[in-house]
Amino acid sequence: MIMIFLLWVIFFYTILSFTKHVTGKKSNTIPSPLRLPVIGNLHQLGRHPHRSLCYLSHRYGPVMLVHFGVVPVLIISSAEVARDVLKTHDRVFASRPKSKVYEKVLYGDLHIGSAPYGEYWRKTRSVFVTHLLSNKLVQSFRDVRQEEVNLLMEKIRKSNSLPVNLSELFSRLTNDVVSRVALGKKYGGTGIDLKELTERLLRLAGAFTVGTFVPWLAWIDWIRGLDRQRAKTKKEFDEIYEKVIQDHEDKDGHGTDFVDVLLAIQRDKSIGLEINRMHIKAIIVDAFVGGTDSSSTLLEWEMTELLRHPNCLKRLQEEVRTVCKDRSSVSEDDIKDMKYLNAVLKETLRLHPSIPLMVPHETIEDVNLRGYHIPAGTMVMINAWAIGREAATWGPDAESFRPERHLNSSADFRGQDFELIPFGAGRRMCPGMSFAVVLNELALANLMLGFDWESTKDQTETDVAESTGAMIRPMLPLYAIATPTT
Known part of the structure; x- marks a missing residue:
C-alpha cells in the first residue's frame, strides 16, 4: 500500500509540474525542461552532461534552468550570454x-578554485598572479620546460x-615540469607518485555525488565508498605536501620554486595575507592539479586531431620545419613566428576544452540577466563546449576541426573574446593560462620538427570518444608511430 501511495504521489506531482510547465509560463520565467520529482533533470544528463545540456539548450535557449536533484542550476550556452555573466x-x-x-x-575554501568571492580569494589570486605565475617567473622556468621536452623527445x-603511448608520455611530461616548478624536483617514480595520486584525485573530484544534489540520499555516497576514498586521497596528498614543505624548511633555501616563494611570503607577511601550512x-x-592533467589532455587532443587530419599535420610540420630549418630543436623564441601552430592550439581548445562545463559560479546578489530575475545564491554553469560549437559564431562547419578558421580571426582564448573561453574569463579566469600555453606549444612544435607521425589505425569519429568526469580527455590511450626525421 505504501508503495502504491508513493507512486500516486509521484504521478500527481509529475502531472502538476507538467501542467505548470505548459500553461503557467510568464514572460520572465526562465525556460526549463520538465523535471521529475526528487531527481529533477538528472536523468537527462547522460554520460556526458556537456553534450546533453548543449542539446537541451537548442530547444530551451542559451539561458536555461535545470534541476540537479533539488538544486536549481542556471546553464549558459552562448557567447553573448557568457559575456553578460563574465564581463x-x-x-x-x-x-x-x-x-x-x-x-x-x-x-575546501582555501583552494583558490573553490574559494568564495571575498578578501581571502582576492589576496590568494594576487599571490598567484604576482608571485607564482607572473610573466617574469614563467620565463624563468624556460630551461626546465626545454629540458623536459628534450627528455620526451629522447623517449x-x-x-x-x-x-x-603518447597519453602516458604527455602525462609524465606535464607532471615532471610542474613538479620541478612547484615543488623543486620530480616526485614521480621515487616512491611518491604524484602523477597517479593526481589522476585518482581528479577521478574522485569528478565523480557524481548524490548527497550534493539530494541531501537525504547522502547515505548512497557512503555505501559507494566515495567519502572513504576521498578522505584517503586527501590524507595521502597531505602527507606528501607536509614532507615537501618540511624538506624546503630544512634546507632553508631561497630558491624560486613555488614552495620557496610561499614560505617566503609566510615569513615576510608584507602582502597582507596570513598563510599557514594548510594555505x-x-x-x-x-x-x-591545475597544471598537470589539463595540460597533458590538451596535448592528447591536439595529436588526436592532427592524426585524424593528415593535411593539417603536414601543414603544421612544414611551418615548424621552415622556421627551424637546419636546427635539431625548437626554442620558445621560435614559437612566436608559428601562426599555424597557434591556430591548431585555438581550434583544439575550441572543440575540446579540458573542462567543458566550467567550474560552477554562484551569484552573490540578485541580478537581472537578459530579462530574467536571478536570485542571490544561484548556481551557474557555463557550457564552454557548447559555446565553442555555436553555428551562429563558427559557421555550418562548427563541428569540424579546421585550424585555418583562426588564421584571419582576431578571436583569442585570453578572456576578451567570449566565443572562445576554455580558460574562463573575468575574475575567476584560470591564472595558469600562460604557463600552460607556452609548455604546450613548445612540446607540440618539437614533436612536429623531430618526427614524422603515423596513426596505428584508421582514424574515425570513434577516435574522439570522450572519457567521463569533470575533465574530459580521450577515452582510450593515444598510440602513434613516430619516425625520426634525422
Missing part, C-alpha cells in the same frame, strides 16, 4: 557554491618506430 555582471557571478567534494578532497626516439598546501594543489 557585464562579472562581480555578481564571481563566487563559488559550497561543495562537499572540495571540502573532502581539495582543502620517443628510443621507441624505434614502434607504437608509443600553502591548498595553493600547491591549485598549481599542481
Whole structure:
C-alpha cells in the first residue's frame, strides 16, 4: 500500500509540474525542461552532461534552468550570454557554491578554485598572479620546460618506430615540469607518485555525488565508498605536501620554486595575507592539479586531431620545419613566428576544452540577466563546449576541426573574446593560462620538427570518444608511430 501511495504521489506531482510547465509560463520565467520529482533533470544528463545540456539548450535557449536533484542550476550556452555573466555582471557571478567534494578532497575554501568571492580569494589570486605565475617567473622556468621536452623527445626516439603511448608520455611530461616548478624536483617514480595520486584525485573530484544534489540520499555516497576514498586521497596528498614543505624548511633555501616563494611570503607577511601550512598546501594543489592533467589532455587532443587530419599535420610540420630549418630543436623564441601552430592550439581548445562545463559560479546578489530575475545564491554553469560549437559564431562547419578558421580571426582564448573561453574569463579566469600555453606549444612544435607521425589505425569519429568526469580527455590511450626525421 505504501508503495502504491508513493507512486500516486509521484504521478500527481509529475502531472502538476507538467501542467505548470505548459500553461503557467510568464514572460520572465526562465525556460526549463520538465523535471521529475526528487531527481529533477538528472536523468537527462547522460554520460556526458556537456553534450546533453548543449542539446537541451537548442530547444530551451542559451539561458536555461535545470534541476540537479533539488538544486536549481542556471546553464549558459552562448557567447553573448557568457559575456553578460563574465564581463557585464562579472562581480555578481564571481563566487563559488559550497561543495562537499572540495571540502573532502581539495582543502575546501582555501583552494583558490573553490574559494568564495571575498578578501581571502582576492589576496590568494594576487599571490598567484604576482608571485607564482607572473610573466617574469614563467620565463624563468624556460630551461626546465626545454629540458623536459628534450627528455620526451629522447623517449620517443628510443621507441624505434614502434607504437608509443603518447597519453602516458604527455602525462609524465606535464607532471615532471610542474613538479620541478612547484615543488623543486620530480616526485614521480621515487616512491611518491604524484602523477597517479593526481589522476585518482581528479577521478574522485569528478565523480557524481548524490548527497550534493539530494541531501537525504547522502547515505548512497557512503555505501559507494566515495567519502572513504576521498578522505584517503586527501590524507595521502597531505602527507606528501607536509614532507615537501618540511624538506624546503630544512634546507632553508631561497630558491624560486613555488614552495620557496610561499614560505617566503609566510615569513615576510608584507602582502597582507596570513598563510599557514594548510594555505600553502591548498595553493600547491591549485598549481599542481591545475597544471598537470589539463595540460597533458590538451596535448592528447591536439595529436588526436592532427592524426585524424593528415593535411593539417603536414601543414603544421612544414611551418615548424621552415622556421627551424637546419636546427635539431625548437626554442620558445621560435614559437612566436608559428601562426599555424597557434591556430591548431585555438581550434583544439575550441572543440575540446579540458573542462567543458566550467567550474560552477554562484551569484552573490540578485541580478537581472537578459530579462530574467536571478536570485542571490544561484548556481551557474557555463557550457564552454557548447559555446565553442555555436553555428551562429563558427559557421555550418562548427563541428569540424579546421585550424585555418583562426588564421584571419582576431578571436583569442585570453578572456576578451567570449566565443572562445576554455580558460574562463573575468575574475575567476584560470591564472595558469600562460604557463600552460607556452609548455604546450613548445612540446607540440618539437614533436612536429623531430618526427614524422603515423596513426596505428584508421582514424574515425570513434577516435574522439570522450572519457567521463569533470575533465574530459580521450577515452582510450593515444598510440602513434613516430619516425625520426634525422
